[in-house]
Amino acid sequence: MDQRTRTRRRNRAAIQEAALRLFQRQGYEATTVAQIAREAGVSHMTFFRCFPTKEDVVLQDEYDPMLEELVREQPATLPAVERIHRATLVGLGRVYEHNREALLDRSRLLLSIPALRSRVGENLASASTAFERGLTPPETTHPTLEVRAVAAACSAALSAAVIAWVDTDGEGELPELVDRAFLALRASSPGHHRS
Amino acid sequence: MDQRTRTRRRNRAAIQEAALRLFQRQGYEATTVAQIAREAGVSHMTFFRCFPTKEDVVLQDEYDPMLEELVREQPATLPAVERIHRATLVGLGRVYEHNREALLDRSRLLLSIPALRSRVGENLASASTAFERGLTPPETTHPTLEVRAVAAACSAALSAAVIAWVDTDGEGELPELVDRAFLALRASSPGHHRS
DNA sequence: GGCCTCGTGTTAGTGAGTAACATTTCTGCT
DNA sequence: AGCAGAAATGTTACTCACTAACACGAGGCC
Numbered sequence: 001m002d003q004r005t006r007t008r009r010r011n012r013a014a015i016q017e018a019a020l021r022l023f024q025r026q027g028y029e030a031t032t033v034a035q036i037a038r039e040a041g042v043s044h045m046t047f048f049r050c051f052p053t054k055e056d057v058v059l060q061d062e063y064d065p066m067l068e069e070l071v072r073e074q075p076a077t078l079p080a081v082e083r084i085h086r087a088t089l090v091g092l093g094r095v096y097e098h099n100r101e102a103l104l105d106r107s108r109l110l111l112s113i114p115a116l117r118s119r120v121g122e123n124l125a126s127a128s129t130a131f132e133r134g135l136t137p138p139e140t141t142h143p144t145l146e147v148r149a150v151a152a153a154c155s156a157a158l159s160a161a162v163i164a165w166v167d168t169d170g171e172g173e174l175p176e177l178v179d180r181a182f183l184a185l186r187a188s189s190p191g192h193h194r195s
Numbered sequence: 196m197d198q199r200t201r202t203r204r205r206n207r208a209a210i211q212e213a214a215l216r217l218f219q220r221q222g223y224e225a226t227t228v229a230q231i232a233r234e235a236g237v238s239h240m241t242f243f244r245c246f247p248t249k250e251d252v253v254l255q256d257e258y259d260p261m262l263e264e265l266v267r268e269q270p271a272t273l274p275a276v277e278r279i280h281r282a283t284l285v286g287l288g289r290v291y292e293h294n295r296e297a298l299l300d301r302s303r304l305l306l307s308i309p310a311l312r313s314r315v316g317e318n319l320a321s322a323s324t325a326f327e328r329g330l331t332p333p334e335t336t337h338p339t340l341e342v343r344a345v346a347a348a349c350s351a352a353l354s355a356a357v358i359a360w361v362d363t364d365g366e367g368e369l370p371e372l373v374d375r376a377f378l379a380l381r382a383s384s385p386g387h388h389r390s
Numbered sequence: 391g392g393c394c395t396c397g398t399g400t401t402a403g404t405g406a407g408t409a410a411c412a413t414t415t416c417t418g419c420t
Numbered sequence: 421a422g423c424a425g426a427a428a429t430g431t432t433a434c435t436c437a438c439t440a441a442c443a444c445g446a447g448g449c450c
Contacts, residue, residue, distance in 0.1 A: 004416060004428070011429095032405065043430050048407065121316010128351075145372060146379035149355040153348035153380055156323075160344040177340060184341035185348055185380070198447060199397070206398095228437065238399050243438065 012050045014040040019057040024105075028058075028113045055119055058109055064130040066091055071134025080147065084131050084154040085182040092175055104170040111166050120159070127155040157181040207245045209235040214252040219300075223253075223308045250314055253304055259325040261286055266329025275342065279326050279349040280377040287370055299365040306361050315354070322350040352376040 018039035022031045033054050037044040051057050070087035078086075095103065110116045131151035132143040143151075161177040213234035217226040228249050232239040246252050265282035273281075290298060305311045326346035327338040338346075356372040 002417090007415090008428080033407085034405085044407095045431085046429060049428080052407090054406070118314050118317050121319060122313050124316060124351075145355065145359045145375050148359065149352040149376035149379045152351035152355045156319075156347035156351035157344040160340065160347045164340045164343065180340050181344035184344045202447095203397080227435090239438090240400085241398060244397080247438095249437065 011042055011046060015047055015050055016057055055116055058116055059119055064126055068130040068134040071131055080135055080150045081185055088158055089175060107162055107166050124155045124159055128152045157185055206237055206241060210242055210245055211252055250311055253311055254314055259321055263325040263329040266326055275330055275345045276380055283353055283373060284370060302357055302361050319350045319354055323347045352380055
């Protein structure tokens with residue numbers, strides 16, 4: 001690997017860790033980008049070369065390629081919602097056991113800070129396109145509206161599960177909530193509670 | 196009505212019109228808040244008292260109460276997705292005929308400017324809570340996860356329809372696309388096209 | 391008409407994000 | 421190894437969204 005990309009990644013990681021440390025210690029809005037950069041030992045320009053905005057330090061993740069691949073691995077005979085449901089459970093299982101608390105902390109942060117919450121829709125959108133790509137054969141250029149609608153609906157349901165998880169302060173278990181959210185998509189009647 | 200609130204609304208409208216005019220003439224990012232305020236004949240502080248951010252001039256709408264009411268009017272025996280589907284069609288029909296071009300212009304703007312697109316998720320979220328309120332009886336305090344998931348999925352599907360509409364530059368008809376998106380939610384299989 | 395509240399304008403400030411240029415650091419080639 | 425070119429980083433200065441504080445003026449209330 002290149003030396004340049006190595007130091008670049010080290011910078012990226014140092015910035016992200018410094019940022020999260022400062023956010024937890026003194027709050028998101030009370031922390032300035034210059035402060036993060038100083039803590040990470042770089043200039044504030046390097047910060048913006050690694051993360052386009054201050055919010056992206058928290059927002060960016062790299063789950064999308066995994067989700068796409070997991071959806072593609074599910075049997076194509078299943079309905080699309082079911083494929084995405086299973087893929088989500090598998091992917092979640094991979095990070096949930098060892099990173100449950102980190103995932104909860106990050107989700108809490110994303111949902112509690114207005115500047116971050118106003119942008120979680122972007123993460124939903126990128127998860128949605130990952131689902132679309134997983135549903136459509138690789139050579140397809142543009143997914144159909146039907147595929148896009150289902151993918152968007154599934155990521156929205158997933159997001160509802162995460163929000164419910166954070167609402168209960170992480171007392172429930174996220175995979176169960178995800179199950180309930182996806183099941184509600186298939187058989188939904190108003191006022192229907194699980195027994 | 197109060198004289199004060201009257202001038203306040205006049206200010207609001209003047210700012211919004213001036214802003215949209217300037218955005219169309221010279222682009223969103225090339226237009227500064229001070230410029231909008233000057234064009235509307237107010238100070239830039241008045242701007243921020245009417246709209247919390249520059250983006251909100253384009254983002255804010257008042258469809259949510261109507262959507263909530265329309266969902267509540269649909270027969271409660273129908274599945275939740277169907278109630279929201281019908282409510283959306285009715286509400287859309289009300290504004291679509293006379294404001295089709297304005298709706299298209301606004302949607303184009305929202306989806307083409309990065310600063311705006313990154314925040315459309317907020318509109319989806321508020322539409323989602325409107326759906327939730329329409330689905331749950333008025334005395335209910337917190338909607339169930341199932342209701343939240345369905346509401347979020349429906350607003351996501353609606354958004355997919357709007358995106359597809361804008362993608363074709365408004366050549367299709369939005370209500371048809373909304374139909375396709377909602378139908379895809381119920382019977383979905385990958386690669387399935389409507390016949 | 392006089393108090394009094396509330397919206398507005400003015401000013402000055404913070405902080406995110408960008409542009410331009412100097413400087414350092416790595417890479418490729420001989 | 422050493423040098424030329426390229427690319428990342430730092431420095432400086434700037435724009436602009438947004439806020440805090442206070443002064444002012446226009447309604448509302450008696």
